[in-house]
Amino acid sequence: MRKTIVELLKNAGENFISGESIAGKLGISRTAVWKHIRKLRENGYEIISRERHGYKLKDAPDLLLPGEIQIGLDTKIIGAEMDYHPSVDSTNRVAKALAYHGAAEGTIVVAEEQTGGKGRLERNYFSPRGKGIWFSVILRPNLLPKDAPKCTLMAAVAVAEAMERFKLKPAIKWPNDLMFDGRKLVGILTEMTGEIGKITYIVIGVGINVNISRDEFPAELQPIATSLLEMNGGEAISRVQFFRAVLEEFDKIYRDVTASGFDNVLNRWRKFNVTLGKVVRVISTGDGGESFSGKAVDINADGALVVETADGLRTVYAGDVSIR
């Protein structure tokens, strides 16, 4: 309902649109219209009202409100349902709870800030209010659990494609970190629930550092984290527009995966990656946290990293990789 009111206001452009006209189009009372307008203002929309003229939209907020995101959003699966939070501990936690209770495939959980955002292995993820895009998506693909790591590559590719739309050159470090200048722009955490032969649901959490300036990062993150703002020469990026681009690319590539498998994901990943061909140091997550160095030569059909070491080829399924 509020989404439609925002659309009507936007379509009216510089003109006022009367409360009566809005009420008529929506089949609700003028009082109900007024209540929705008040709620929109609370959410950051600047709406001018003038007696006998009606309402005019002055400024839409750069908030990730479902109504704002879904206007003109060209997706079939991703974002059909959106669960919005001004503040939340962790979008992945909420998404897992929703998925556990049966939420539909494509449901998005998005927040303006996370107070307990998490990366891999329970590491904290800095997620300040209004400065990034912190969201999780629920998927229910007809895939085997061993395909889950490729879904995390898919998410990295979707963000990379969105960056290209904004003329920003993506660089993916295996498996799914988007990097700029050796520092991290985007983190992805994939969590999966399933039985042996079947994924029940998969939750992919994505944290995109959008408009965080250097001095807004905590000191300990400054050497290792960066943002689209920095990459874009200090010019802010519209979170709403970038989020829409990510959801659209995500939707496109996910539908391609369900129709034709992961070939395109792996090929696109190879195109964007900055790991292959480099000497890397690996701290493996399995095998008791063993570490070793070698040349990253490829990803295999499972999305695992193949490293050429002095002792031969090694396959890394999960771990931390630093490029030498």
Place this chain on the structure above:
Amino acid sequence: MRKTIVELLKNAGENFISGESIAGKLGISRTAVWKHIRKLRENGYEIISRERHGYKLKDAPDLLLPGEIQIGLDTKIIGAEMDYHPSVDSTNRVAKALAYHGAAEGTIVVAEEQTGGKGRLERNYFSPRGKGIWFSVILRPNLLPKDAPKCTLMAAVAVAEAMERFKLKPAIKWPNDLMFDGRKLVGILTEMTGEIGKITYIVIGVGINVNISRDEFPAELQPIATSLLEMNGGEAISRVQFFRAVLEEFDKIYRDVTASGFDNVLNRWRKFNVTLGKVVRVISTGDGGESFSGKAVDINADGALVVETADGLRTVYAGDVSIR
């Protein structure tokens, strides 16, 4: 508390033990003792009470009560916590809910009957009251998600080892069905939740057909299902004793896995299996349910079945296998 009362009664054998003596040993009132006795009777214990003599245990029920199972149970992890249900929809559903909310590793959910027991891919699992052992165990191993299929082999091996204790010859069909005379004795359903590099928890559901006679199976199951009773020449098996054996073998092999990996599981599995070396028909769960035939030649390090077909070797991660 009730477990201790049962132990005291058992230790007393044919003798009566006074309410006062029990009360003294437990540091509770005689009225409290009486309430526990009443509860035990409700649970199927036949306890005789005689004025000025006290209590005597006439018959312990063949119920899978925690107090009954845990007496003399020689395990370190598995079964330290037990959640008992006279009737439940599905022990895996309960165990997943408990695990999701943080239940400890080794927690067991057990039921006398399941009203909505499930096998792989949402198939129904026949679980009549008092006739089988329907339980689920929660594990939190420090393993990668790709190791989960080997945990399901481990569960099959644990049941096989328990069968050997009862002089019953185990036969495992890949991956985890225990068979007798070409029909299924035991079904196992493993469900896992984790992130890419780490299992958060794994729930292994085990359904053991213990004392189900041929005509107690529904008509459609009679050609494909059997029970330990049938295998044992019509002689009933104590569910309590068999359950204890399964938990002890499970505990032993799980501790071996966490200490030394899956080598022993895979070797024991190979010893008990009846699939390798046979011509099999495979209906694969991934790859759009494709089916093909070939000779099962081995399981690989991931526990997947390797099948030699006319077109070369194929690796099966999940699927239905029938032996020709």
